[in-house]
Amino acid sequence: MGRAxxxxxxxxxxxxxxxxxxxxxxxxxAEAYVRESSLWIQRSGSAARCLVPEGQLTLEKLAExxxxxxxxxxxxxxxxxxxxxxxxxxxxxxSRRRKERDELDVFEAGRGRLARVGYISRFVEALxxxxxxxxxxxxxxxxxxxxxxxxxxxxxxxxxxxxxxxxRDQDWIVLQYWFFYAYNNWRSGFFGINDHEADWxxxxxxxxxxxxxxxxxxxxxxxxxxxxxxxxxxxxTDPELDKVGEHPVVYVAAGSHASYFQPGEYLTExxxxxxxxxxxxxxxIQKARNEALEEYWGVQLTHPPDQPALNIFRIPFIDxxxxxxxxxxxGQEREWDEPILLDPVxxxxxxxxxxxxxYMQDPFAGExxxxxxxxxxxxxxRRAWYDPVGWAGLEKVPPPSRALERAFGRRAAILNRRDELxxxxxxxxxxxxxxxxEMDAMRGLPHLKPLFEQQAQQMEALRTQLDEARAQLxxxxxxxxxxxxxxxxxxxxxxxxxxxxxxxxxxxLSDEQLRLGLLAELWAATSIGLVxxxxxxxxxxEEPLWIGLGILLALILVLEAAFRRWLGQLVVLVTVVLxxxxxxxxxxxxxxxxxxxxxxxxxxxxxxxxxxEMWA
Amino acid sequence: MANVPIEREAxxxxxxxxxxxxxxxxxxxxxxxxxQMAGHFALGIYxxxxxxxxxxxxxxxxxxxxxxxxxxxxxxxxxxSGFFAxxxxxxxxxxxxxxxxxxxxxxxxxxxxxxxxxxxxxxxLILVYAVFVVVxxxxxxxxxxxxxxxxxxxxxx
Numbered sequence: 001m002g003r004a005x006x007x008x009x010x011x012x013x014x015x016x017x018x019x020x021x022x023x024x025x026x027x028x029x030a031e032a033y034v035r036e037s038s039l040w041i042q043r044s045g046s047a048a049r050c051l052v053p054e055g056q057l058t059l060e061k062l063a064e065x066x067x068x069x070x071x072x073x074x075x076x077x078x079x080x081x082x083x084x085x086x087x088x089x090x091x092x093x094x095s096r097r098r099k100e101r102d103e104l105d106v107f108e109a110g111r112g113r114l115a116r117v118g119y120i121s122r123f124v125e126a127l128x129x130x131x132x133x134x135x136x137x138x139x140x141x142x143x144x145x146x147x148x149x150x151x152x153x154x155x156x157x158x159x160x161x162x163x164x165x166x167x168r169d170q171d172w173i174v175l176q177y178w179f180f181y182a183y184n185n186w187r188s189g190f191f192g193i194n195d196h197e198a199d200w201x202x203x204x205x206x207x208x209x210x211x212x213x214x215x216x217x218x219x220x221x222x223x224x225x226x227x228x229x230x231x232x233x234x235x236x237t238d239p240e241l242d243k244v245g246e247h248p249v250v251y252v253a254a255g256s257h258a259s260y261f262q263p264g265e266y267l268t269e270x271x272x273x274x275x276x277x278x279x280x281x282x283x284x285i286q287k288a289r290n291e292a293l294e295e296y297w298g299v300q301l302t303h304p305p306d307q308p309a310l311n312i313f314r315i316p317f318i319d320x321x322x323x324x325x326x327x328x329x330x331g332q333e334r335e336w337d338e339p340i341l342l343d344p345v346x347x348x349x350x351x352x353x354x355x356x357x358x359y360m361q362d363p364f365a366g367e368x369x370x371x372x373x374x375x376x377x378x379x380x381x382r383r384a385w386y387d388p389v390g391w392a393g394l395e396k397v398p399p400p401s402r403a404l405e406r407a408f409g410r411r412a413a414i415l416n417r418r419d420e421l422x423x424x425x426x427x428x429x430x431x432x433x434x435x436x437x438e439m440d441a442m443r444g445l446p447h448l449k450p451l452f453e454q455q456a457q458q459m460e461a462l463r464t465q466l467d468e469a470r471a472q473l474x475x476x477x478x479x480x481x482x483x484x485x486x487x488x489x490x491x492x493x494x495x496x497x498x499x500x501x502x503x504x505x506x507x508x509l510s511d512e513q514l515r516l517g518l519l520a521e522l523w524a525a526t527s528i529g530l531v532x533x534x535x536x537x538x539x540x541x542e543e544p545l546w547i548g549l550g551i552l553l554a555l556i557l558v559l560e561a562a563f564r565r566w567l568g569q570l571v572v573l574v575t576v577v578l579x580x581x582x583x584x585x586x587x588x589x590x591x592x593x594x595x596x597x598x599x600x601x602x603x604x605x606x607x608x609x610x611x612x613e614m615w616a
Numbered sequence: 617m618a619n620v621p622i623e624r625e626a627x628x629x630x631x632x633x634x635x636x637x638x639x640x641x642x643x644x645x646x647x648x649x650x651x652q653m654a655g656h657f658a659l660g661i662y663x664x665x666x667x668x669x670x671x672x673x674x675x676x677x678x679x680x681x682x683x684x685x686x687x688x689x690x691x692x693x694x695x696x697s698g699f700f701a702x703x704x705x706x707x708x709x710x711x712x713x714x715x716x717x718x719x720x721x722x723x724x725x726x727x728x729x730x731x732x733x734x735x736x737x738x739x740x741l742i743l744v745y746a747v748f749v750v751v752x753x754x755x756x757x758x759x760x761x762x763x764x765x766x767x768x769x770x771x772x773x
Contacts (some may be wrong), residue, residue, distance in 0.1 A: 572714070578721055578725065579746065579751070582724055582743040583747050585743065586743055586747070
């Protein structure tokens, strides 16, 4: 297919992006961004060095080959953070303009935002702000500067575009839509966990050519935080997927620009690297417990046993993808410009492996800018780029037009194997018969002992081979039967359930979860500050300190647990810990009597069992 | 733009009548709780008899006498929570299992405080009994027996 056909295909299914009110950054041209940026290099242990200053950088210059050493990180810098005076001026201007702004540009977190995330999240959020202050940065200063620059670019060149790619892989045609944002202001704008310059997001639509050479859409996959594989995609006819004509609707999360199928507010859990061992341990414990409950006591869980529902060591944040803000795409207030085709892959995509925004050297990597559409931060190629079909778990799924053919292919292969197995079974059986007869004849004859032993070994090997062949044949028979049914269904146009592949579907918070009391919100808003003040009061007034700290900790735990409805779990946890301590105390104080008692019990039990058996 | 409505999973109303007959583990837990309450009651009587001539002034001044009063208050709380736990079991409340667990937490706290302060002989009895009840409660078969009948049928926890 030619360039024009690819562009037509991309345009036919180009997605509609629906944003949350208050979103400041929308898909833009990467070229305009690069023109405003400077190119830098950072080597470990030395100061960052500017390679190309602002105003001189172009996409061509970005693609120039640079071998700067193993420890070097190349990155773009879009803006300089505002100083305190500039930020104050900006905020003042913003609050003045806020009244005049369109309501679509104003974000309201809504009641219960703080209460919906845990104490640890609120603490991390406060800590991040403090860390930025310690680095001489004001939370939101970079976002404010980015917003100003972005608005200027949009005034000068009001283009809203995406980058498109058409990949023909196996039986699928993958339409990839890449969206470039100048800034991710999730933390400073929408109470999330990170801010960073540049953001590349992606949506893939999987289409196929039917028997009449018509292009038909089948699957859609949206990139979203830590989701991967089968969980990323939805069927074209899935009611969860909203569409405007032939254009799927993407609900873009405010600030983070993660993509969702349904509008709403999503609880997103983040792992901190240093907490990862605890996260994994808690996951394993939950998994083992869930499996035991399901397998042995028949308690069915709402989550699959290997997908723990909640992990207290993960930090939850809220991703707002309400879809109540501006819209881009067909039928929306802004239409897409002509797509920019990434085929052939431009040099700036292929050759520039650095970061697309400021390199914060953040140990958690969340505040570092991402790399380009083709690469991960470490310079390796993204899976979504080199294997777009496998990225959404479609490597095992044929398109409907090829499903019957594939099923026939499998049936033919298994029928062939069955014939081969039958031949093998017959041949082996004949051989075993021959050996059996010969061995019967040789039995008890000393001069034939070596031959007898050799044939015994041969017979054992043949019996194993025959067993395996018969077992395989039985499995193939069952498989053939299943394939026959499957082919029958395919002939009737039944391609199977459209949601069976989803193991962990991301759902927005329910209305019940969104309804939180004023008291919970008040506690959430004041708890961090109050606890810090209580801690200071303890240091000043309380002796000994550890008793006061213990009471404070217990109070926080109880209040948090009560508001999060974990009180039951907390009671169990505390009781089990107390029982363990008590058990250790009892064991230490009564070790000898306990051992003696256990031995006596064991002896009595054995006596009883044996005597009972004897009398029976 | 009108969004396509979300297909929601139908939630059936389960009209299955509650089973009146209590499973054996639930009855056993009630008996264990009654035994524990009786023990604590006897201990409370014993401690009260030991504090015959105690004045309010002595209590406010702190020391062993004040601790004894705290001990009696703790026992009253444990008996109260045990009584409440039995009530939740009788009423087949969803929180019955947790209430029993909570009463054991109180019992363990009292036993541990007594052990670390003066380690009287009865502190060990309190601890052993409570540990036994906690272990019994944690047996999955016992936990499941406490689930309301509709949860068992519905497959949710």
